[in-house]
Amino acid sequence: MALRESPESPTPRRPVSPAPVELASPAPTRHGTAALVSAAAGVLLAVLWSFEFVDSVIGDTVANNLLGHDAKATAIGGTGAGLLFAFVSGFAGTFTACNIAMVASVGPLSQAGASNRLRHHLRSLLRPVGWLALGMVAVSATYGAVGVLIGDGLPQLSTDTVGGMPVRLIQSSVVFGVIGLVLALLGLSALGLVPDVFARRPVARVVLIGALIGGFLIGRPYPLFNKLFHWAVETGNPVYGAAAFTLQSLGNIVIVTLLFVVVVLVTRGGFLRWMTDPARSALVTGTLLVALGVFTVVYWDLRVPSIFGVGWFPTMPYN
Template identity: 75%
Template sequence: MLGAAAAGVLLAVLWSYEFVDHVIGDNVANTLLGHDAKATAISGVVAGLVFAFVSGLAGTFTACNIAMAASVGPMSQAGASGRTRDGLRGLLRPVALLAVGMVAVSFLYGFVGVLLGDRLPQLSTEVTAGMPVRLVQSMVVFGLIGLAFVWLGLAALGVIRDPFAERPAARVVLLGALVGGFLIGRPYPLFNKLFHWAVETGNPLYGAGAFVLQSLGNIVLVAVLFALIVVLSRGRFVYWLASRPTRTAAVTGALLVGLGIFTVVYWDVRLPAMFGHGWFPTMPYNN
């Protein structure tokens, strides 16, 4: 547990948002869309929905989304439970469980977000205490989500009572809901552009659909990674992980604690330090 927490702090120190947001994110979006994703206006509903999915995929490795990698452990556990151990169903069920929780939250936030519009701090251009208001919302949201990840990790490790000990599927659904909640705090420029477009349409259903596609884009690579692990190992990895409860708990708990700590430290310690509130160590390439 301490090793996972230390790894989370170290990742927060080493993280370069310039690299993942701009070098990776922008290049992926520009390549898939065939034009400058930031500079080109979104023209029409179809273009907006395509932009939503592509920008979600491009934002896979951003600091506001990387914690979803922690879902691989719980998904493996859910995939090896009950009658779903056989065939394609055992592969698809965990992905579907993750998507259920995620889609519910992203749909609701997209719908409500369009109705609230500029009243949301996330769309504000104001500054308070030298810090953009939209980033204050990010701090609050990701701080809470990070703590939720740590709580789930400690529960999986048996440090505290685990309400999902006999319900691994419910754990994955909750993780999906938390992943969907990433949108509530996301400051990613391409998502901000999508959000403004959705509000300008004035149609909450467009906002809901766009946010669902954004979230689905966010988990595509994790779903593919999970599928590759299952297929290439012919299911052995899932069975190996689930064959010993202590092994399952160790992998699941370490991922959740490590990435939960990263989320809290990055958004609630390192981010304020960038604006002169406190101090946090940086590297020469990310200060």
């Protein structure tokens, strides 16, 4: 007689395999390390930076040679000379502390121009540069027109001091402090360490960075720009102010634009294809933005005030 299992008999259970343990992705840790190294590089750059060398030795020399006369001592004569001075002084001031952060735009430019099929290299080059210029010109032209209308009421044109520190440099500290924080935040978001609202909007990221580059003029204490600003105010024409500030900003990005174009052309589009890898693109973009964002904040909000006895910041013998 066949044996039957009683309903009360326990049903044999199959051994339950343990749930697979998901290993944490190394990307967040790697990107966190990259952010820390980039931030440290930004602080180190602020310590090593010599504004006398960059502003005077490089900036003045370039401007003097291109204009054919002493850029600081020679008066600006006429509208044409003023607009030429605007572009040349912007170009000469490319690597000043108030403009060096624009180098961080190389990563976002590559993202906006990246494509798996680069049949139209020229379009791939011009499109991201055009978006960068759009954001930049929108801010610089507006500030140029408004600056002429307000005139000497702007702290940027004042010779007053507060606690021994020029008010124009106080404006610089505030403006560049904000811009530096935004750049650093964009870098952290590109690295995936904070939410990235531009993850699927690389063009919007480039436009915003362009606007930040245009915003450099709002805090710029560069002597040649200060001379240009006074000239624009003296004309009393906001259109001249807008045009001059636009040319100043365009001069600021000539070198980084040419660098981007040369790299893409020399590699025959290989650089843009290389940047289509999301992890690689995020790392390049994020580290550049964090490093130069931190430099901007540390230099303008810690080092510059320390020159006037506000706080302390380490310096090198040559700076």
